[in-house]
Amino acid sequence: xxxxxxxxxxxxxxxxxxxxxxxxxxxxxxxxxxxxxxxxxxxxxxxxxxxxxxxxxxxxxxxxxxxxxxxxxxxxxxxxxxxxxxxxxxxxxxxxxxxxxxxxxxxxxxxxxxxxxxxxxxxxxxxxxxxxxxxxxxxxxxxxxxxxxxxxxxxxxxxxxxxxxxxxxxxxxxxxxxxxxxxxxxxxxxxxxxxxxxxxxxxxxxxxxxxxxxxxxxxxxxxxxxxxxxxxxxxxxxxxxxxxxxxxxxxxxxxxxxxxxxxxxxxxxxxxxxxxxxxxxxxxxxxxxxxxxxxxxxxxxxxxxxxxxxxxxxxxxxxxxxxxxxxxxxxxxxxxxxxx
Amino acid sequence: xxxxxxxxxxxxxxxxxxxxxxxxxxxxxxxxxxxxxxxxxxxxxxxxxxxxxxxxxxxxxxxxxxxxxxxxxxxxxxxxxxxxxxxxxxxxxxxxxxxxxxxxxxxxxxxxxxxxxxxxxxxxxxxxxxxxxxxxxxxxxxxxxxxxxxxxxxxxxxxxxxxxxxxxxxxxxxxxxxxxxxxxxxxxxxxxxxxxxxxxxxxxxxxxxxxxxxxxxxxxxxxxxxxxxxxxxxxxxxxxxxxxxxxxxxxxxxxxxxxxxxxxxxxxxxxxxxxxxxxxxxxxxxxxxxxxxxxxxxxxxxxxxxxxxxxxxxxxxxxxxxxxxxxxxxxxxxxxxxxxxxxxxxxxxxxxxxxxxxxxxxxxxxxxxxxxxxxxxxxxxxxxxxxxxxxxxxxxxxxxxxxxxxxxxxxxxxxxxxxxxxxxxxxxxxxxxxxxxxxxxxxxx
Numbered sequence: 178x179x180x181x182x183x184x185x186x187x188x189x190x191x192x193x194x195x196x197x198x199x200x201x202x203x204x205x206x207x208x209x210x211x212x213x214x215x216x217x218x219x220x221x222x223x224x225x226x227x228x229x230x231x232x233x234x235x236x237x238x239x240x241x242x243x244x245x246x247x248x249x250x251x252x253x254x255x256x257x258x259x260x261x262x263x264x265x266x267x268x269x270x271x272x273x274x275x276x277x278x279x280x281x282x283x284x285x286x287x288x289x290x291x292x293x294x295x296x297x298x299x300x301x302x303x304x305x306x307x308x309x310x311x312x313x314x315x316x317x318x319x320x321x322x323x324x325x326x327x328x329x330x331x332x333x334x335x336x337x338x339x340x341x342x343x344x345x346x347x348x349x350x351x352x353x354x355x356x357x358x359x360x361x362x363x364x365x366x367x368x369x370x371x372x373x374x375x376x377x378x379x380x381x382x383x384x385x386x387x388x389x390x391x392x393x394x395x396x397x398x399x400x401x402x403x404x405x406x407x408x409x410x411x412x413x414x415x416x417x418x419x420x421x422x423x424x425x426x427x428x429x430x431x432x433x434x435x436x437x438x439x440x441x442x443x444x445x446x447x448x449x450x451x452x453x454x455x456x457x458x459x460x461x462x463x464x465x466x467x468x469x470x471x472x473x474x475x476x477x478x479x480x481x482x483x484x485x486x487x488x489x490x491x492x493x494x495x496x497x498x499x500x501x502x503x504x505x506x507x508x509x510x511x512x513x514x515x516x517x
Numbered sequence: 518x519x520x521x522x523x524x525x526x527x528x529x530x531x532x533x534x535x536x537x538x539x540x541x542x543x544x545x546x547x548x549x550x551x552x553x554x555x556x557x558x559x560x561x562x563x564x565x566x567x568x569x570x571x572x573x574x575x576x577x578x579x580x581x582x583x584x585x586x587x588x589x590x591x592x593x594x595x596x597x598x599x600x601x602x603x604x605x606x607x608x609x610x611x612x613x614x615x616x617x618x619x620x621x622x623x624x625x626x627x628x629x630x631x632x633x634x635x636x637x638x639x640x641x642x643x644x645x646x647x648x649x650x651x652x653x654x655x656x657x658x659x660x661x662x663x664x665x666x667x668x669x670x671x672x673x674x675x676x677x678x679x680x681x682x683x684x685x686x687x688x689x690x691x692x693x694x695x696x697x698x699x700x701x702x703x704x705x706x707x708x709x710x711x712x713x714x715x716x717x718x719x720x721x722x723x724x725x726x727x728x729x730x731x732x733x734x735x736x737x738x739x740x741x742x743x744x745x746x747x748x749x750x751x752x753x754x755x756x757x758x759x760x761x762x763x764x765x766x767x768x769x770x771x772x773x774x775x776x777x778x779x780x781x782x783x784x785x786x787x788x789x790x791x792x793x794x795x796x797x798x799x800x801x802x803x804x805x806x807x808x809x810x811x812x813x814x815x816x817x818x819x820x821x822x823x824x825x826x827x828x829x830x831x832x833x834x835x836x837x838x839x840x841x842x843x844x845x846x847x848x849x850x851x852x853x854x855x856x857x858x859x860x861x862x863x864x865x866x867x868x869x870x871x872x873x874x875x876x877x878x879x880x881x882x883x884x885x886x887x888x889x890x891x892x893x894x895x896x897x898x899x900x901x902x903x904x905x906x907x908x909x910x911x912x913x914x915x916x917x918x919x920x921x922x923x924x925x926x927x928x929x930x931x932x933x934x935x936x937x938x939x940x941x942x943x944x945x946x947x948x949x950x951x952x953x954x955x956x957x958x959x960x961x962x
Contacts, residue, residue: 248617248639252855340783341719368718370783374939459786460607462728462928463935479926480610480635481919482618 235495241488242266248482258485265489274464274472275490277375282468282494285379286447292387293443294436297394302424304395305402316399319392327389331456334385338371345371375466378458385453390446394439401435402428437509441502448498469494561596563861569600570865571612571626573848574882575790576603577812583881587874595864607729607788610925616853617641624856625865628849630665631914633674638918642673643852648863649675654871658887665913666849674851675870678884679892681911682733682832682843683903684723685796685810686803689826690716698830701837702738702769705803709779712802718781721795724804725773725780728788731931732914732924733844734805739766740912741834741841747915747959754917754959756952758930759945765835767930768944771937785935797822805832807846808883808904831903840903845911848884915959923958 210218242265244250244258269275300319304312325333338345346366349357354364371377405428413423429436451470458466461475469490477487568591572584588599602623604612609629613636616622628636636642649655649672658676666674691698691708694715699705709722726734732746739745744763747754757763774780787795793810795801797817808829815823831840850870856862868874872888879886885901885908886892895901914920923929933951936942942950 248614248641252617252620252640341781368782370781370785372783373785373935460729460788461926462731462786462931464928464932475926478611478614480614480632480921481639481926482614 238488238495239492241485242492244485246484246488251484261485265485266493268486269489269493274467277465278467278469278472278490281375281379281466282448282470285383285450285468286444289383289386289390289447289450290440290443292383293390293394293447294439296387297391297439298398298436300391300395301398301402302428304399312399316396319395322389323392325389327452328456330385330389331453334381334388334453335372335457338381340368340370340372343371372457372459373463375463378454378463378466382450382454382457385457386447386450390443394443397435397439398432401432405431434509437505441505441509444501444505445498448501449494563858563864564596566597566858566861567600568597568625568858568861568865569602569623571623572601572603573606573609573627573629574603574809575605575813575817577816579812579881583874583877587869590874591865591868594868595861597861599865605790607790610921613641617855620855622855623853624858624862625869626851626853627677628674628851630674630676630847630849632921633665633849633851634668634916635918635921637668637673641854643854643856643859643862644671644673645675645852645863645866646672648866652867652871654867654875657872657889659889662847662887665847665916674849675866676887677848677850677870677875678879678882679887679908680807680809680846680848680884681904681907682737682805682807682846683829683907684803684832685806685827685829687712687796687801687822687826688828690802700833702833702835704837705833706773706777706779709773709802710777713779716802720800720802721781721784721792721804722779722802723773724787724792724795724801725770725785726787726789726792726805727785727931727934728791729925729928730788731928731934733789733846735767735770735930735934736912736914737805737832737841737843738770739763740843741832742766742769745912747917747955749915749917754915754956756956756959758948758952758955764944764948767934767937767948769835771934771944775938775940782938785938786931793817805843808901811883829900829903831907840907840910842910842912843907845908845913847887848882917959919959919961923955927954927958929954929958 241258243261243263245261245265246258249256250258304315307315322330337343340346346369349361349366349369352364357364357366371381409427409431410423413427418426449470450468451474454466454468454471455461455474458471461467461471461479467475473487473490473494475487476490477484572580574580576584584599584601588601591597591599606629610632613622613626617639628642633642655675662676662679663672666672666676686698690696690712694711696708696711697704699708705723712722713720736746739762742762742765744760744766745757746763747756747758749755758767774782774785784791789804789806789810792801792804793806793814794817796804796810797814799818799822811824811827814827832843833839834841850866852859852862852866869878876886876888876891878884879891885895885904892905895905898905914924929951933942933947937944937947
């Protein structure tokens with residue numbers, strides 16, 4: 178990573194230490210394994226766990242997506258599943274719900290990832306400015322939001338946005354009428370339903386998800402900031418750099434690898450948000466509010482279960498995420514290569 | 518939290534995989550009947566065994582007592598223990614799905630009679646034709662009450678209690694505000710408006726159900742206006758949603774929220790369980806449900822909304838010439854096809870739905886008993902009279918195995934209603950679109 182690279186450039190430090198130790202390690206191999214085999218043997222347990230818990234289900238999902246799978250096909254003493262070829266996929270693509278779900282998924286991910294990263298970075302910068310005690314206090318506070326289970330998060334926000342008893346409508350009603358009309362074009366918020374129309378459901382969803390995920394970004398950014406040598410900032414100050422310029426010229430370039438990783442993780446998390454949407458949309462009756470995850474779930478598990486069809490949707494979602502992740506991982510690798 | 522998120526969102530994958538994985542080891546060889554099978558289950562023949570029974574709904578004191586008595590009697594007869602699990606109605610479909618997929622299900626389960634066809638199509642229920650023919654009690658249940666349970670000449674469930682829907686209302690509020698039980702649709706709206714006006718804007722005068730079981734609440738309005746959902750004509754299902762009768766009822770139902778404001782706009786996806794919880798919290802004046810909710814609400818409100826504050830009236834038809842036809846529901850008891858011991862399950866079924874416990878099941882659960890002499894007593898009971906009255910004109914939903922998909926999974930009419938209430942479509946467009954979709958779903962293979 179780049180942060181480490183910079184320490185290497187300064188002539189040593191923690192990150193280069195393990196490499197040196199490895200090269201000077203005395204040759205002792207009680208196991209008798211050839212040197213090259215040791216890492217592979219050590220990797221086997223981990224790989225096995227991944228294969229059983231991740232790769233096999235993934236394979237099953239892809240396999241199911243080519244078959245017509247209902248309950249008869251997966252219960253004990255299953256009947257053989259009928260092979261459909263690409264039919265599940267063509268059904269997915271020709272369904273009206275696919276396009277609304279895809280739009281909801283993508284728009285939500287783009288907005289939420291952007292907001293999470295911006296807010297997280299700003300809070301991270303703030304935490305770095307604070308003294309040790311205040312900073313610890315705040316970190317503990319925001320990590321509580323991050324540690325809240327998604328269901329609890331969603332229920333809390335659902336209550337806050339309740340049309341009649343919610344604190345949000347109450348607060349909006351407290352605004353001076355003129356201001357409220359100027360900003361929102363209305364002054365009466367009594368009974369405003371937030372969780373009917375997809376657009377407002379997603380407004381609440383974005384808020385709920387950003388609220389729960391920015392702390393992770395903030396703390397990661399804080400950790401990255403701590404690794405930037407203070408000499409750089411001192412030099413910037415001596416040269417009379419503005420805070421914005423300092424961020425653009427020093428902080429951002431040095432934290433770019435951190436941002437890349439956080440970006441990929443956020444995209445993956447936000448693309449497949451499920452729990453919060455399920456709770457906020459009030460189950461699976463509101464089809465216009467489906468994203469790909471909720472749609473796949475509904476098709477696969479509501480009577481009559483169409484698990485092959487649901488699996489096809491899940492495969493499409495997986496492929497979209499793999500493509501995005503692959504592009505970004507390549508970019509990260511390339512950036513690292515450039516630096517070297 | 519992230520792991521929670523990941524876990525939840527990959528649930529699809531994971532559950533599918535578990536389901537498939539579970540197939541490998543579970544293939545039990547068919548049990549050969551023990552020689553003793555012919556001996557009547559008089560002694561503790563099944564001592565040490567446990568039978569898993571799924572009951573639907575939320576348990577309350579009366580029902581818990583009923584189950585305790587039933588299970589004690591069962592133990593006396595067979596020696597087997599009973600493990601009762603309560604499944605909330607709206608979760609039932611998902612629980613059965615999971616049970617079928619995972620192979621870990623009940624031995625005996627309660628069932629909504631309109632759901633039997635769909636689950637027989639999924640191979641979930643055991644054929645009990647022989648059991649019903651050999652049980653003398655079951656011969657007393659009138660033949661026309663076995664309609665939902667008989668598929669291709671075979672019986673898959675025993676009717677347990679007859680149910681229909683009426684309107685549960687806050688009697689104390691009606692008395693306080695001087696409202697009479699509505700006799701026409703106009704009076705219904707007027708009563709709802711008065712409740713909202715006096716009890717606060719966050720109270721639903723007449724709660725709009727737009728959740729998973731919305732059609733229970735919508736159907737009386739469309740049926741009493743002369744409409745219906747679909748009819749089987751010329752070998753296929755033909756949607757009837759665009760006909761004037763259906764439109765009139767649907768329009769009235771959506772207007773409850775959109776025009777009359779007797780139900781809050783922010784609660785379009787609440788189902789009957791959500792509404793009953795709000796009722797228990799004093800936030801609902803009237804809603805369509807069955808008799809079983811009284812006991813549950815009393816318990817949930819910790820006695821604050823007691824029996825003296827609740828009563829039922831039959832939903833009237835538009836002009837007030839009689840009760841509107843309500844959903845002819847009812848609960849069944851069935852043997853799960855994967856039951857570990859089908860013989861023991863059969864004993865339970867015979868006991869539970871037999872005359873003694875079958876009648877008591879209906880009475881304790883706020884349902885109509887199916888044994889004719891017990892039902893006759895109901896006409897004079899003030900609490901049960903609205904149901905007995907409505908039961909005479911009750912109707913059913915389209916008897917297609919695919920109805921569950923239109924009703925619940927695709928939520929065709931719930932989405933149409935939402936589009937109308939939010940002003941995205943007019944009633945004609947919404948119903949035309951819904952009709953096309955309903956036909957596609959009902960006619961799929």
